[in-house]
Amino acid sequence: MSLENILSNAQRGQRELGAEKKVGWDEVTQGVVINAFEYDATNVSRELSEDRKYSDFSSYTATVASWRIIKPIYNRDICIDCQNCWVWCPDTSIISRDKQMLGIDYDHCKGCGVCVEVCPTNPKSLLMFAETADGEECLAGWPVKEKKAKETETE
Amino acid sequence: MAITSVKNLKEFSTANERFEGAHLLCPGCAHSMIVRELMNCSDDNLVIAANTGCLEVSTAVYPYTAWDTSWIHIGFENAATAASGAEAMYKARKRKGTLKNPDAPVKFVAFGGDGSTYDIGFQWLNGAVERGHDFTYICLDNEVYANTGGQRSSSTPIGSSSTTAPAGRVSYGEKQNKKDMMSIMAASGAKYVAQVSPNKWKNMAQVFQKSLATEGPCYINAISACCTEWKFDPKDTIHISDLATDSLVFPLYEIVDGHELNINYRPKNIIPVRDYLGSQGRFKHLFKPQFEHVLNEWQTRVDAQWDYLQRREAARV
Known part of the structure; x- marks a missing residue:
C-alpha cells in the first residue's frame, strides 16, 4: 500500500x-x-x-517471511494427506485443496515448526531446514525410514 | 464451497480460511490455532469483538487486518459489551425490518485473553451473560498477561513464575490458585460453558459449533499455550497442550444450562502432573528440593478436581 x-x-x-x-x-x-x-x-x-x-x-497481501530463520520443506512423496499440519498451523500457511496438501505458503510462514512436530509419517514429510537451504538439495538428502527396534535386532 | 463437517480432518480441511496469515502473533502461538478453527468451523457471518490483548494488538495492526469478517475493538474490557450491543442492534433492526439481508445467519462472538476475562473485563462479561444476549465469549487462556510482558493474572496457577510474582530463593512464585471461571460462568447463567484445548481439534470444533448454535450466552475457556511466557520451544505448542489435557491439569468438559456436566475427553493414560510442569520454564524452580511440597500439592489438587468432576457428571446435578 x-x-x-x-x-x-x-x-x-x-x-x-x-x-x-x-x-x-x-x-x-x-x-x-x-x-x-x-x-x-x-x-x-x-x-x-x-x-x-x-x-x-x-x-493476506502482507508478508512475514523475514521473521523466519528456519523453514519447513515439504516432501510430497511421503505425505499421506492427514491434514494435521493444516489444522494446527497457526499462520494459515499450509495450502490444502480438495483434501490434498499442496504446499507451504512461504509469505505467511514464520517457521515455528509445529507442522513438523505433528506430522505422523515415518520419516516425516515435513522437515525444518535453514532459511537459506536449497529445496532440491533438501529433498535429495531426505532421511529414510527409521527401522523399529525389533527389526534392527533381527538383522 | 464451504464445508462445516468436522467429522474427520480431511473433510474439515476443505473449509475456506477466514483468518489470514501475516498477523503478528508469535511463531507457534496457540491463539491463532483456536481463532482459525472457530472461523473455519462455521459458514455464518460472524461479528467478532476483541478485548485488548495479544490477539487484538497482533491481528489488527494498522494498516492491516487479519480478519475476513466484521471485527470490532473498543477497549481492554468490553468485548462482551460490544458483542452484546451489536447483537441487540441486530435484533432490533430485524424486528423493524431495516436489515439488508434479514435471512443471512449472523453470529456474535467475543474474544478475550485471560487478563481481560478473569480480571479486567469480568464485570462486563458477567453483565452481558446476565442480560442473556445471544453471543459466544471465548477466553484465550494463557494464564498470564502475555502482551505486556508476563504479569500475573488471576488465571495464573500456583507456583508459576511471572514478572510480578517471581520465583526466587524463598518464594515459589504465584501463591494464589487459578480462579474457577467455568463454575462462575455456569452460575452466572451462561447456557453453555465449555473448556477446550487446540490439541483436541475435533472436540474444539464441535464445542464451537454447539455454542454458535446455542441461543443465549455461551462461555468457552480455550487453553492457549504461550511459548513466550510459559517458556518452551515454539514447535512444542501441541505437545504441551497434550500434556496439559492428559495430566488433567486442563480437563475438557462442558456444563449445559448451568447444571448438566459432561466430560468431553478422558485420557487413556493419565500422566503425572510433574511431566506437565517439568516441560515448561515457568515451573522450573519447583523441582528444587525446597519446593517439593508445591509439586505434591499440585498433584493432590488436580486429582481432587478430577474426582469432583467425575462425581458431578455421574450425579447429574
Missing part, C-alpha cells in the same frame, strides 16, 4: 467533519474502519482465498 493511501485514510475523519467544525457527542466520527475486501464480502466463507478480491488492507 502506498504512503499516500495511508495518509489520506488517516485524515479521513477530519475531512468528513471539516477540521474547523465543532461536533456534538452524537456526531463524533467513528474510529478507523478498514475493509479487507474490495467488494461486498457477505459470501467470503464460500470462496477460496485465490478467488477473493483482497484489498491492500488485508494482511
Whole structure:
C-alpha cells in the first residue's frame, strides 16, 4: 500500500467533519474502519482465498517471511494427506485443496515448526531446514525410514 | 464451497480460511490455532469483538487486518459489551425490518485473553451473560498477561513464575490458585460453558459449533499455550497442550444450562502432573528440593478436581 493511501485514510475523519467544525457527542466520527475486501464480502466463507478480491488492507497481501530463520520443506512423496499440519498451523500457511496438501505458503510462514512436530509419517514429510537451504538439495538428502527396534535386532 | 463437517480432518480441511496469515502473533502461538478453527468451523457471518490483548494488538495492526469478517475493538474490557450491543442492534433492526439481508445467519462472538476475562473485563462479561444476549465469549487462556510482558493474572496457577510474582530463593512464585471461571460462568447463567484445548481439534470444533448454535450466552475457556511466557520451544505448542489435557491439569468438559456436566475427553493414560510442569520454564524452580511440597500439592489438587468432576457428571446435578 502506498504512503499516500495511508495518509489520506488517516485524515479521513477530519475531512468528513471539516477540521474547523465543532461536533456534538452524537456526531463524533467513528474510529478507523478498514475493509479487507474490495467488494461486498457477505459470501467470503464460500470462496477460496485465490478467488477473493483482497484489498491492500488485508494482511493476506502482507508478508512475514523475514521473521523466519528456519523453514519447513515439504516432501510430497511421503505425505499421506492427514491434514494435521493444516489444522494446527497457526499462520494459515499450509495450502490444502480438495483434501490434498499442496504446499507451504512461504509469505505467511514464520517457521515455528509445529507442522513438523505433528506430522505422523515415518520419516516425516515435513522437515525444518535453514532459511537459506536449497529445496532440491533438501529433498535429495531426505532421511529414510527409521527401522523399529525389533527389526534392527533381527538383522 | 464451504464445508462445516468436522467429522474427520480431511473433510474439515476443505473449509475456506477466514483468518489470514501475516498477523503478528508469535511463531507457534496457540491463539491463532483456536481463532482459525472457530472461523473455519462455521459458514455464518460472524461479528467478532476483541478485548485488548495479544490477539487484538497482533491481528489488527494498522494498516492491516487479519480478519475476513466484521471485527470490532473498543477497549481492554468490553468485548462482551460490544458483542452484546451489536447483537441487540441486530435484533432490533430485524424486528423493524431495516436489515439488508434479514435471512443471512449472523453470529456474535467475543474474544478475550485471560487478563481481560478473569480480571479486567469480568464485570462486563458477567453483565452481558446476565442480560442473556445471544453471543459466544471465548477466553484465550494463557494464564498470564502475555502482551505486556508476563504479569500475573488471576488465571495464573500456583507456583508459576511471572514478572510480578517471581520465583526466587524463598518464594515459589504465584501463591494464589487459578480462579474457577467455568463454575462462575455456569452460575452466572451462561447456557453453555465449555473448556477446550487446540490439541483436541475435533472436540474444539464441535464445542464451537454447539455454542454458535446455542441461543443465549455461551462461555468457552480455550487453553492457549504461550511459548513466550510459559517458556518452551515454539514447535512444542501441541505437545504441551497434550500434556496439559492428559495430566488433567486442563480437563475438557462442558456444563449445559448451568447444571448438566459432561466430560468431553478422558485420557487413556493419565500422566503425572510433574511431566506437565517439568516441560515448561515457568515451573522450573519447583523441582528444587525446597519446593517439593508445591509439586505434591499440585498433584493432590488436580486429582481432587478430577474426582469432583467425575462425581458431578455421574450425579447429574
